[in-house]
Amino acid sequence: MNRLAHETSPYLLQHAHNPVDWYPWGEEALARAQAEDRPILLSIGYSACHWCHVMERESFTNEEIAALMNAEFVCIKVDREERPDLDAIYMMAVQLLTRRGGWPMTVFLTPQGVPFYGGTYFPPEDRQGLPGFPKVLRNVAEAYRNRREQVLQGTDRLMAALEGQLAAPPGPRYALDVGIPDAAIQGLQRRFDAANGGFGPMPKFPQPMTLDFLLRAWRRSGDPAPRKMLEVTLTKMAHGGIYDHLGGGFHRYAVDGRWLVPHFEKMLYDNALLSLLYLHAYQAFGQPEYRRVAEETLDYVQRDMTSPEGAFYASEDADSEGEEGKFYIWRAEEIEAALGPADARLLGRYYGVFEGPNFEGQNILYMPRDPDVTTALAMATPEQMAEAVARGRAALQALRNQRVRPARDDKALAAWNGLMLRSFAQAAGALGRADYRETAL
Structure with a gap:
């Protein structure tokens, strides 16, 4: 020692x-x-x-x-x-x-x-x-x-x-120019990945402040360009492996260009900023998926990252039992054993298991295509798919809860807690969730 x-x-x-x-x-x-x-x-x-x-x-x-x-x-x-x-x-x-x-x-x-x-x-x-x-x-x-x-x-x-x-930066040499936001939009357009969302090559970080800027720019001008970049990125992140499709919350970043393979650690500040971003996008565009992601992220923090005294923990580790991502990945046969053939077939299509292993011979759950396309390919009705996915998620979450969890850093950092409190407070007002209000208070 x-x-x-x-x-x-x-x-x-x-x-x-x-x-x-x-x-x-x-x-x-x-x-x-x-x-x-x-x-x-x-x-x-x-x-x-x-x-x-x-x-x-x-x-x-x-x-x-x-x-x-x-x-x-x-x-x-x-x-x-x-x-x-x-x-x-x-x-x-x-x-x-x-x-x-x-x-x-x-x-x-x-x-x-x-x-x-x-x-x-x-x-x-x-x-x-x-x-x-x-x-x-x-x-x-x-x-x-x-x-x-x-x-x-x-x-x-x-x-x-x-x-x-x-050193403290010198004062501005020039007055602020109203053209600066437009120039920033043009710069982001040059770096935008139209197929996968995000900006620049891999690795890809969520960049919530950049995305919040796009939302504000669209609100200010009504220009469709920032809205398109924002919506493509939000949707691709919500469908990717960077998002935890069972427990909610975002991992820190993706090592590839498709948001598929994350670095599995979860940071409080990321989830504070991203939950608020998805909430604001839901308020702006009325897209139910954005509300779902915001709520699942806040529910994750409430459930797994909140101390008995009401403070928020700093992070969760990428590793468990000495292996990166072990808590989060699945073998196809595990899923079939847990769900049975019928539900495993539907959930496997929905979360990309049928696309083949994507991480060290196992599967990170992600959504390889839009849910309606997946439903049509599976020859299921929307109701059948929704029910199978809900049952499957609950069963896999219960099974995952029996695994050794990644270590948690239980420091309560004031700045990060402030970000998280803001997210809960705004979500309580926007969504009418009394439990979020209690958490914020």
């Missing part, structure tokens, strides 16, 4: 039994680094992060790698949700150094906390163009020990760049 055993963050506690001599961020770690003139290895992540768990499993629980870390560095572990200030500063540094970012974030610092090298996930050995973590550790330690002046040459420029990025 290391020093993280005394912390309260679920993410830090996950690392409390690593053989790495982890410190939390604080004076003790920084003082030791300065007293021993030893570089700092700073690792930043969060509880629901899949690749954070992978790096822990591959490297931080490995006795040899841990011994190397302990011998050469003062090792500090930070929960980005506890210290967003540190995360923002060092993420900016990693992006300036490498032109990329993400979590887990791995940053090497001078004893004074100045970054001089960094990256994100490193595998335990060379793999797919990434250097192995032990090689990185040895090279950084050797360079800092024997070629320190050369290593630190660029730190002044890096710190100047960081200070420039972090």
